Amino acid sequence: MRPGLLPMELGIVHRLFGTARGADGRRLYAVVTCAPVPGEITTDTDFTINVPCGPEALEGADTVIVPAAVEDYTPQKRGQLAAPVRAALARIPDGARLASICTGSFVLAAAGLLAGRRATTHWKSCEELRTLYPEIDVDPDVLYTDDRGVLTSAGVAAGIDLCLHMIRSDHGAEVANTVARDTVVPPHREGGQAQYIEQPIREPADASTAAARTYALRHLEQPLVLEDLAREASMSVRTLSRKFRQETGMTPIQWLAHQRLQHARRLLEQTDEPVDRVAARAGFGTGTAMRQRFRETLGVSPRAYRHTFRGTARRHAPG
Incomplete structure (x- = not known):
């Protein structure tokens, strides 16, 4: 643990690994929390956590998980590794499995432990991870990665997916499914973090293509062609295509496809209309075409997307 710890990430590790049981009821993991300097550790909340174990606890570890801390969200501190943290990581035995939750990946990266490997982090930080460490194969779309014994997860809740994956790899699906049921979480989530990212397109106020874009948004259900716009x-x-690139960074066709996808997402979140009807209203023509687009862009089917986000909307609806 490091100062500025995100408590939820620590709780995820203890809850999931701590509740994993064998057929005889015995605990399958011994979970130990340690810090580079033992004692009271600050968090990003109004309470602290007392960590009695120091870095020596790492010397006998089979798996080491690094949660995120506030410093991981500070651009000035990313890419740096405090001497006590570096010294602690040096105590990890060869062959131990390493993992990070959310932006804890920056710690593994700064220690050189992700070089030449596929990794991920929170989608807001993926580009910075790629820029700081070009030797890492950063995948911004997945919930977690597992590359030769070094694992990383996306945002905080993706730490759940990561831990369940490790339990499943160690002890099989039945144990992982039991842990998931006891924790009231799905044992496996479809798709990656792309489905959770809002993808607005910058719209300049003085854009010369504004009239064309306004028209397109009002007629998305129609089979629009470039001549219409x-x-x-x-x-x-030709001029329209050039102006579109200048003003949106996309071709008219790319922009139109993006807007149709965003409209379909809103309809799936806010209505109970059948998928084929949503596809027609968003201009995909057929449900098959929309399903393909969702799979290619978001990594999930329209039905799975609705199951995730329509359900959330209902749970938070007033009254």
Whole structure:
């Protein structure tokens, strides 16, 4: 643990590994919390955590999990590794499994433990991880990675997916499923973190293609072609395409596909309309075409997306 710990991430590890049991009821893991300097550790909340074990506890570890801390969210401190943390990591025995939750990946990266490996982190930090450590194969779309004994997870809750994956790998699906049921979480989530990312497109106030884009948004259900948009913008197709790239960073077709996907997401979240009807209203034409787009872009089916986000909307609805 490090100062500024995110308590939920520590709780995830203790809850999941701590409740894993064998057929005879025995604990399958001994979970020990340690810090580079034992004692009172601050968190990002209004309470502290007392950690009695120091870095010597790492010397007999089979698995070491690094949760995130506040410093991981501070750009000035990313890429740096405090001397006590570096010294603690040096105590980990060869062959031990290493893992990080959320931006704890920056600790593994700074220690050189992710070099040449596939890794992920919270989607807001993936680009910075890639920039700071070009030797890492950063995958921004997945919930977790497992590359030759070094594992990383995306945002905080993806730590649950990561821990269940490790339990499943160690002791099989039945044990992992039991832990998931006891914790009231799914044993496996479909797709990656792409489905949780809002993807707005910057819209300049003085954009010359504004009329074309407004028209497109009002007629998404229709089979729009470039000539339609060019007519609304009072310019040639070639000029429209050039202006679109300048103003949105996309071609008109890419922009239109993006807007249709966003509209379909909203309809799935906010209505109970059948998938084929949503596909028609969003301009995909058929449910099959929309399913393919969802799989390619978000990594889940429209039905699975709705199950995740429509359910959330209902649980938080007033009254």
